[in-house]
Amino acid sequence: MDKKVTKIGVLTSGGDSPGMNAAIRAVVRTGLYNNLEVFGITRGYMGMIDDDIVPMHSRSVANIIQRGGTILKSARCKEFYEFEGRKKAYENLRKHGIEGLVVIGGDGSFRGAQKFATEFDIPCIGLPGTIDKDMAGTDFTIGFDTAVNTAVEAIDKIRDTADAHDRLFIIEVMGRDSGYIALHSGIATGAENILIPEAKTNIEDLIASLEDKQRRKKLVNLIVVAEGDEFGGAEEVAKVVRQRLPDMDTRVCILGHIQRGGSPSCIDRLVASRLGYAAVEALMEGRHNVMIGIINNKLHYTPLDLAVKAKQKIDKEWLKIVKILAS
Amino acid sequence: MDKKVTKIGVLTSGGDSPGMNAAIRAVVRTGLYNNLEVFGITRGYMGMIDDDIVPMHSRSVANIIQRGGTILKSARCKEFYEFEGRKKAYENLRKHGIEGLVVIGGDGSFRGAQKFATEFDIPCIGLPGTIDKDMAGTDFTIGFDTAVNTAVEAIDKIRDTADAHDRLFIIEVMGRDSGYIALHSGIATGAENILIPEAKTNIEDLIASLEDKQRRKKLVNLIVVAEGDEFGGAEEVAKVVRQRLPDMDTRVCILGHIQRGGSPSCIDRLVASRLGYAAVEALMEGRHNVMIGIINNKLHYTPLDLAVKAKQKIDKEWLKIVKILAS
Amino acid sequence: MDKKVTKIGVLTSGGDSPGMNAAIRAVVRTGLYNNLEVFGITRGYMGMIDDDIVPMHSRSVANIIQRGGTILKSARCKEFYEFEGRKKAYENLRKHGIEGLVVIGGDGSFRGAQKFATEFDIPCIGLPGTIDKDMAGTDFTIGFDTAVNTAVEAIDKIRDTADAHDRLFIIEVMGRDSGYIALHSGIATGAENILIPEAKTNIEDLIASLEDKQRRKKLVNLIVVAEGDEFGGAEEVAKVVRQRLPDMDTRVCILGHIQRGGSPSCIDRLVASRLGYAAVEALMEGRHNVMIGIINNKLHYTPLDLAVKAKQKIDKEWLKIVKILAS
Amino acid sequence: MDKKVTKIGVLTSGGDSPGMNAAIRAVVRTGLYNNLEVFGITRGYMGMIDDDIVPMHSRSVANIIQRGGTILKSARCKEFYEFEGRKKAYENLRKHGIEGLVVIGGDGSFRGAQKFATEFDIPCIGLPGTIDKDMAGTDFTIGFDTAVNTAVEAIDKIRDTADAHDRLFIIEVMGRDSGYIALHSGIATGAENILIPEAKTNIEDLIASLEDKQRRKKLVNLIVVAEGDEFGGAEEVAKVVRQRLPDMDTRVCILGHIQRGGSPSCIDRLVASRLGYAAVEALMEGRHNVMIGIINNKLHYTPLDLAVKAKQKIDKEWLKIVKILAS
Known part of the structure; x- marks a missing residue:
C-alpha cells in the first residue's frame, strides 16, 4: 500500500x-x-x-x-x-x-x-x-470551451463586416494538430467550409462550392481554417481562391492569441x-x-x-451537417 | 410503414x-x-x-x-x-x-x-x-449553457463590489423547479453556499458557516439561490441573515430575465x-x-x-465540492 | 509658495x-x-x-x-x-x-x-x-461609461425575450438622484419611455402611449426607469400599468449591482x-x-x-429624440 | 430660400x-x-x-x-x-x-x-x-468607441498569456493613417510602447526601453502598433526586436477585422x-x-x-502619460 x-x-x-x-x-x-x-x-x-x-x-x-x-x-x-x-x-x-x-x-x-x-x-x-x-x-x-467561445465571438464580429460588404472571409483559428476549435467554431458561426488537419482538404471542391454560391448570389461566406490544416493555413487557401475567383472580395483574418486568454x-x-x-x-x-x-x-x-499518444476522432456526421446547414 | x-x-x-x-x-x-x-x-x-x-x-x-x-x-x-x-x-x-x-x-x-x-x-x-x-x-x-454563462458573468461583476466593500451578496438566479443554474453558476463563481430546490435548505447551517467566516475575517461572501429554493428565494434568506447577523453588510441581487437572452x-x-x-x-x-x-x-x-415527467438528480459530490472549494 | x-x-x-x-x-x-x-x-x-x-x-x-x-x-x-x-x-x-x-x-x-x-x-x-x-x-x-454599457448589454438581452414574447419590460437601472444611466441606456436600447428623477413622470402620458402602441400592434416595449424616479421605481410603474392595461404581458427587471462591477x-x-x-x-x-x-x-x-453641490442638467433635446426614435 | x-x-x-x-x-x-x-x-x-x-x-x-x-x-x-x-x-x-x-x-x-x-x-x-x-x-x-473597446478586450486576453509566459507581445491594431485606436487601446491596456503613424518611431529607443525592462526583470510587455505605423507594422517591429533581443520570447498578433464588427x-x-x-x-x-x-x-x-482633408492631432501629453504609467 x-x-x-x-x-x-x-x-x-x-x-x-x-x-x-x-x-x-x-x-x-x-x-x-x-x-x-x-x-x-x-x-x-x-x-x-x-x-x-x-x-x-x-x-x-x-x-x-x-x-x-x-x-x-x-x-x-x-x-x-x-x-x-x-x-x-x-x-x-x-x-x-x-x-x-x-x-x-x-x-x-x-x-x-x-x-x-x-x-x-x-x-x-x-x-x-x-x-x-x-x-x-x-x-x-x-x-477548450473558452477558446472556442472566444473564436465564435470573434467570427460573429467578422460576419457583420462580411455581410455588410458581401465578402468572403477566410479565418484561421488555433489548432496545430487538431481541428476541434475550427470545427466547433465553424459550425457555431454557420461557416460554409471548415478545413481541419484530420481531413484532407479538397481545394477543387472548395472552389466549386464557392462558384456555386456566386451563381446563387450568396456572396457572404465564411471559411474557417485550423492553423494546422494540411493545405497550409488561411493564407495559402486565400492565395488559391484569389487566383481562381478574382471577382470575389476575399479577406484573411488570423485570430491568434486572443483564443488563449480571457475569463x-x-x-x-x-x-x-x-x-x-x-x-x-x-x-x-x-x-x-x-x-x-x-x-x-x-x-x-x-x-x-x-x-500522450492518442488522438480523438472527428465525427463524420458533423462534417455532413456543416455542408447541409450552410447551404 | x-x-x-x-x-x-x-x-x-x-x-x-x-x-x-x-x-x-x-x-x-x-x-x-x-x-x-x-x-x-x-x-x-x-x-x-x-x-x-x-x-x-x-x-x-x-x-x-x-x-x-x-x-x-x-x-x-x-x-x-x-x-x-x-x-x-x-x-x-x-x-x-x-x-x-x-x-x-x-x-x-x-x-x-x-x-x-x-x-x-x-x-x-x-x-x-x-x-x-x-x-x-x-x-x-x-x-442552458448560455444562461449559466450569463449568470456567471453577472456574478463575477457583483463579486468586484462584494470584494471592494467586504459584503455578503445573496444572488437569486432562475430555476423555479431546478437548481442547475444555481449550482453551476455558484460553483463557477466560488460561491460559499448554494441553495437549490432539490436539497433542503438548512438555515442554521448557513448562519453557522457565515459566523465562522466572520470569525476568520473572510468577509466577502456570495450565496447563490435558485428562485425555487424551498426556503423562499433570496429575499427570504436575506431577511433571516440580517436578523441573525446584523453586522454583516448584506445585499440582495435578483438576476432576472437577462438570463434568458443574449447570443x-x-x-x-x-x-x-x-x-x-x-x-x-x-x-x-x-x-x-x-x-x-x-x-x-x-x-x-x-x-x-x-x-415531461422525470427530473435529473443533482450530484451529491458537487455539493461537497462547493463546501470544500469555498472554504 | x-x-x-x-x-x-x-x-x-x-x-x-x-x-x-x-x-x-x-x-x-x-x-x-x-x-x-x-x-x-x-x-x-x-x-x-x-x-x-x-x-x-x-x-x-x-x-x-x-x-x-x-x-x-x-x-x-x-x-x-x-x-x-x-x-x-x-x-x-x-x-x-x-x-x-x-x-x-x-x-x-x-x-x-x-x-x-x-x-x-x-x-x-x-x-x-x-x-x-x-x-x-x-x-x-x-x-459611468462602464456602468451604462453594462446596462445596455443587459437590456439588449432582455429585448430578445421581449421580442420573442411581445412583452412589455419595465427595467430599473441605477441612479438614486440622477437619470444619466437611465437616459443613456434607454436611448441606446431604443426604449419607448425613460423615467428619470430630473423630469416629472406623467403616468397618464405613459399609459396613453402604451395604449397607442397596443392599437398599432407594436407589442414589444421597453421602459427604462431610474431607481430614483419620482414615481417610485419600476415596481410602482408596473403596478399602475398592470391595473390600467391588464392585457399587456408586463414584466419588471431590476438590474441592480451588476452595474457597479466588471472590467x-x-x-x-x-x-x-x-x-x-x-x-x-x-x-x-x-x-x-x-x-x-x-x-x-x-x-x-x-x-x-x-x-458636492451642483447637479448636471439633462438635455431636453434628448428627451425629444427618445420619443421620435422609439416611435 | x-x-x-x-x-x-x-x-x-x-x-x-x-x-x-x-x-x-x-x-x-x-x-x-x-x-x-x-x-x-x-x-x-x-x-x-x-x-x-x-x-x-x-x-x-x-x-x-x-x-x-x-x-x-x-x-x-x-x-x-x-x-x-x-x-x-x-x-x-x-x-x-x-x-x-x-x-x-x-x-x-x-x-x-x-x-x-x-x-x-x-x-x-x-x-x-x-x-x-x-x-x-x-x-x-x-x-470608434466600439472598435477601440473591441481592441481593448482582445489585448486584455493576450495579456493573460503574456503574463503567464513572461512574453513580449507586439499587437497590431487598425489605423492605416491614424493612431487613435492604437493610442487609446494601448493606454487602456497598459502597453509599454505605442507606435502610431503620427509620430516617428524611434526603434533604438524602443530597444533600449526593452533592454532596461529585461534588466529590471519586467518581462511582460505589450507593444501596440497601428497598422499604418511608419516603421511598417507589427511584423517589421518584431523582426528587429528578435534580431536585437533574441532572448525575449516575442510574439506578434494582428487583431484585424474583429475591430470593425460587433454590437x-x-x-x-x-x-x-x-x-x-x-x-x-x-x-x-x-x-x-x-x-x-x-x-x-x-x-x-x-x-x-x-x-475630407484635415487630420486631428495626437496630444503630446498622452504620449508622455504612456511612458510614465507603463514604467
Missing part, C-alpha cells in the same frame, strides 16, 4: 489555457481541507529546477477562479529534458518534503511527468489543460474545479502517473503514457 | 431560450436539403390556431444562428388546452399539407404536443429548449444544430412523439410523455 | 466604480516617476483612522488596469464624521509623513475631504469616481489614467482641495465644496 | 463601422416623424447607380440599433468616380423624387458626395462613420442616434454639403470638402 501523502505540489506547464487558475484553486483548497500542505511551483518544471516553490494558503487562491492565464505562470523548460535537470528538480521537491505532484498541462507536459515519475518515484497526476482538446482519455480539456467559461471552471478536486483525492488514494479526464460525465483515469 | 413526409412545420413554444434560432435554422435547412417544404409557425401553438404559418426558405434563416430569442416568437396558448383549439390547429396544418411537426420548447410544450399527436396523427418531434435543464432524457437543453454560446449553437438536424431525420424515418436529447454524446429518443 | 510634497496617499471611498483601479495605478506610477513616495490607504477614511496604510510600488499596481472594483477597498466610515475620527486620521497620516491625499470617490467623499483638509492642512485632490455621473465640474466620472471600458480607463496623472501633478503644483474633472476634453478644477 | 424637402435617401458607404445601423434608424424614424418619405439605398453609391432603392418604414429599422454592420450594406463603387456613373445615380434619385441625401461613411465617401452634390444639386449631409476617428470637425466618429457601444449608439436625427433636421433646414460632427458636446457643421 502507498504511504500517506502529506505534502503535494502543483504546477502549470505548456501553453496556458483559461481555467488553469480554477484548477490550481481546487487543488490548493482540496489539499488544505484534507490537511495536506500544498506548494505552488512557478513556471512549470523550470520552477522545480530553480526551487521556485512556495507554500499556498486558502487566500493565495482567492479571487482567481474567474481569471485567465495562470498565477503559477508557465514556461518551456529544456533542462527538464535532461536527466540532470530532472534530478535537480527531484532534490528540490525532496527538500520541501513534497510527495506528490499535480501537473496541469498538455501532452508534452505529461511526457515529462511520466519520465520524471518513473525515475524518481514521485507520483504525478496530470490534468488536461489545453485549448486544443486533442487528448485521449477525456471529453473535456480545461480551456474562463462556466464549463471550463466546472471541469477545472472537479478535476483539481479529483487530483488531490487521487494522490491521497495512492494513484500515480495517470491523467484524470471526464468521459460520459464520469472521471476517467488514463496512464500518462497513453494520454 | 409510415408514409413519406414531404411538408413539415416548426415552432417554438414556452419561455424562449438562446439557441432556439440555431435550432430553427437547422430544421429549415436540413428539411430543404432533403427536398421537404418547411413551414414556420409563429407564436407557438397560437400560430397553429391562428394560421400564422409561412413557408421558410434558406434565406429566411440566414444570419440568425448567433441571435438570442426566437424569430418565430413564442407564446402561451390557452386555446390549445381545449380540444376545440387543437382541432382548429390541426385543420390549419392540414390546409398547408403539413405532415410532421418540430416543437422546440419545454415540458409544458411537450405535454401539448403529446396530446395533439395522439388525437390527430401528426407526428411530433420535441427538441428540449429551456434554460432550466430540468428535463429527462438529455444531458443538454438548448439555452447563444458555442455549445448551445452546436446542440441546437445537431438536434435540429436530427429532428428532420427523425420525421423522415417515421419516428413520432419523441423528444430528441443527447446522452453521453449520442442522440437519445425519449417518448414525449416520459420527457 | 507651497512646500514641496514628497509623500502622498491615495484612497477610494464611497460606492466602488469600474476604473478606480486604473486611477490608483496612475496615481502610484506618476508619483513614483516623480520620486514621491506613495501610500495606499485601505477602506477609504476607515483605513486612515485604523492606520491601514502601506507603501505602494510599481508592482503593487501591475495587472490591475483591467480589473473592476478597487484593490484598496472602500467603506463607509461614521467615525470620520466626528472631529475625533478626523484627528486620529490626521495623526496617522503625519506618522507616515504623508503631505497630500488623492481621494477617488463621489460627492459624499469630497464633503469629508473638504472638512478634513480645512481642519488639518493636508491638501486633498478629489477624482470623480462614481457610476452616476451626477457631479458638477466634469463631463466624465470614472465608472472598465476604454473610456473609463483613459479618464482614470488621465485624472490620476493630473492629481499627482496638481499636488506637486501646490493645488489643494479641488476635484479634477474633464470639461470639453480639458482638465477642469472645481473647489471641493462646489463639487 | 431652399424648397422644402419631402423625400430623402440614406446610404452607408466605405468600410462598415458599428453604429451605422443606429444612424440609419435615427434618419428613418426622424424622417417619418416629420412626414418625409425615406428611402434606403443599398450598397452605397452602387445602389444609387443600380437603382437599388426602397422605401423605409418604421418597422424596417426595428431591432437593429444593437446590430453591428449595416443593413443597407456598403461597397466601393468605381463607376461613381466617373461623371457617367454619377449622372445615372442622379437620374435614379430623381425617378424616386429624392431631394436630399444622408451619406454615412468616411472621407472618401464625402469626397464623392461633395462632387455629386456640386454637379447635381442634391443636398448631401455627411455623417462620420468610421472606426478610425481621423476626421476633422468632430470629436466622435460612429464606430455598438453605448456611446456609438448615442452619437449615431443624435447625428441621424440632426441630419434630417439639417436637410429640412436647407443645409447642404456639410458633415455633421460633435465638438465639445455640441453639433458642429463642416463643409464636406473640409471634412
